[in-house]
Amino acid sequence: MFYPGRFLEPKEIAMLARVTETISSERGVAPKSPERERLAAHLLKLFMNGLAGEDELLDAERNRARRQRMTVLKLSGSEVGLSEAA
16 A cells, blocks of 8 residues: 555556556557556556555456456447347
8 A cells, every 4th residue: 555655666666667568568558658648547546555566466457458348348249239129
């Protein structure tokens, strides 16, 4: 957990940068893009809320992406079902 008055150590910043780079590479996110900035901000939020390990952050972000894809697929499936019923 990130407490008031605490600051990020250089090793923590480097770890967050590595995680951002790894996830960005996996997703094909361009450097200096708004999407990459959102990813970095989300990873920092996870870190500040207690996910302090590199593997934890990678797993959490990959799971979030998986859940988002599943939601899109479910929505696409229900739209198909609705149009077939009409």
